[in-house]
């Protein structure tokens with residue numbers, strides 16, 4: 600399916616404010632509340648930053664992701680398999696209508712995300728609601744992520760294909776054109792950097808913040 604057709608279908612199926620799960624609904628509710636706040640009081644300035652899939656860690660290896668219990672998200676699961684805390688990765692679904700059958704997401708480096716917040720401060724000089732997508736604008740599949748991690752770190756990631764996870768969409772990525780043209784922000788860090796920094800953090804801190 601072409602990017603353009605997929606984008607159009609998503610807009611039709613998921614117009615703004617329509618959500619498919621309670622987590623998404625909670626995000627939409629907060630956006631609505633802040634939008635209403637700005638309508639009710641002209642003095643407010645609000646930036647709504649829509650994160651896509653932040654991964655990676657601080658390049659020092661001192662600050663990183665340390666989920667409690669079994670990780671729900673892909674990247675911490677991969678890195679915990681790599682460090683020997685989990686036996687294998689289960690890839691949720693292999694028959695999606697994507698290039699390799701696994702879901703595609705827009706992964707960006709957490710340090711780019713942090714820079715996005717700094718860039719957004721400038722828009723708060725003008726009142727009202729300012730909405731920006733923070734992503735790279737490019738979708739990568741679950742297998743792309745596994746293969747990239749293995750290439751960069753040299754550590755094998757055993758995986759099995761499992762059933763689809765309820766609520767997952769086949770593919771989505773950011774339209775990041777507005778944030779670039781209005782704030783001059785662009786996600787610059789490479790996928791290799793995301794993998795290197797994730798692995799530096801995880802291998803230096805196998806048990807997280809102990």
Ligand SMILES: O=c1ccn([C@@H]2O[C@H](COP(=O)(O)OP(=O)(O)O[C@H]3O[C@H](CO)[C@@H](O)[C@H](O)[C@H]3O)[C@@H](O)[C@H]2O)c(=O)[nH]1
Nearest residue numbers: 651652653671672673674676689690691702704741764767
């Ligand atoms: O053990 C796993 C975990 C995830 N996935 C797949 O990997 C992709 C990415 O999943 P995940 O890392 O959980 O991210 P999303 O579900 O796309 O997004 C959630 O996680 C993001 C990163 O924290 C948040 O930004 C989003 O708001 C939140 O919805 C999806 O296709 C999952 O099915 C697997 O195959 N196996």
